Amino acid sequence: AQKVTQAQTEISVVEKEDVTLDCVYETRDTTYYLFWYKQPPSGELVFLIRRNSFDEQNEISGRYSWNFQKSTSSFNFTITASQVVDSAVYFCALSGWADKLIFGTGTRLQVFP
């Protein structure tokens, strides 16, 4: 069975701090996809990244970076120099090819000025 675990329920940081959101997944598929979504208070899901199981290269996009490690089944997300606008709930998700998304329980990030 597929499963996504986000052990951190809530994280609070002060602006400009770096913060890492953890994501651990379980799957028996050899081909799978991992995602991160941001859900601000408005409720609309914002797509951040998709990574397939054959690409373990880390990715950096501005202040965001992702660390994918198949050996530990983890796909962690780091925000560098956090800002108040980063406050949101962040979801990690997993799917197989052309399959449904399995979401983690989400991590609520609060960035205080």
Added chain:
Amino acid sequence: GAVVSQHPSWVICKSGTSVKIECRSLDFQATTMFWYRQFPKQSLMLMATSNEGSKATYEQGVEKDKFLINHASLTLSTLTVTSAHPEDSSFYICSARGSPSATSYEQYFGPGTRLTVT
């Protein structure tokens, strides 16, 4: 990028009435649409998957007679909550996906519909 809309964005209805939520893919053909439900401070739970022209596949525990899903065209899916009750109050989110291909796989999410049943 692909855009998915939902209508209405919020709705209040009385207990016992039915309410319909529309999900539209605006600039692509969605062969598959998904309906999710999200309670406050909880994760998204998949309710059902619908393929255009076919009956929806419901997840375990979701009442198909209560949550009617229609995916009659490649750009429109509807979710009808029948005989709504206060416990059906939730945030309903749809997503749409085109035909799987070597490069296209994304689910594009709508902005959600907040349903309050009084």
